[in-house]
Amino acid sequence: MTENLWPLILTTFAFVAGHIGISSTPLRARLVARMEQRPYLGAYSALMGVLMVLMILSYRMAPAAPTLWVAPAGLRWVTLGLMLPASILLVxxxxxxxxxxxxQGEQARDETAGRGALAVTRHPMLWAFALWAIAHLLVNGDAASVILMGGVGLLALSGTVLIDAKRRATDGEAWRSFADRTSNVPFAAIIAGRAAFGSSGIGWTRIGGGVVLFVLLLLMHPLVIGVSPLPH
Structure with missing residues (x-):
């Protein structure tokens, strides 16, 4: 069975390594210098899109065994509890x-940046994917799920650190000022008193959009994935 996991292992590795090895290393600057910014972004996005499709297809074709752990039914409530903030963060x-x-690096020069929705975390999308990965790892102990969701979670969490380092190097004082008003880890700046939290800052539209997305994911999950996410 293990050999049938190799397509998933290789595509997941390529997807993660492609993000880290290209966009977070000096290779990116060399490619941008040669291709210019927009053509580079187009080619890079296309490559990552292809790798993501191959990774998902490999996951769909991967064997159900081996199973590394069987999650208690009650953990589904934890998964649902994580997916709601993940949906809001994604929006x-x-x-x-x-x-x-x-x-959007120039946004760091705006002194109001970080006062609203970004007060929670300056990496809302990456934390949305990280929470998605953690939530699904809790209730999916088969090797294929561990590979896919572990890879996505690793990429999301490492991405927050790597992007911070890249912006710190390229945007200088503007970035440092923005970073002082925000945090990587959700709510860390709010707890430390460096940012203020409020639903009005995030925006009720975004909160409502996240709740709607969460409900849609619940409804679509049995149709697309074939399994109900609700505890039973």
């Missing part, structure tokens, strides 16, 4: 202007 990541996002 924030898709809608809020963010100096950590591609081609």
């Amino acid at each position: 924030i990541g898709l809608t809020a202007k963010n100096p950590t996002a591609v081609m």
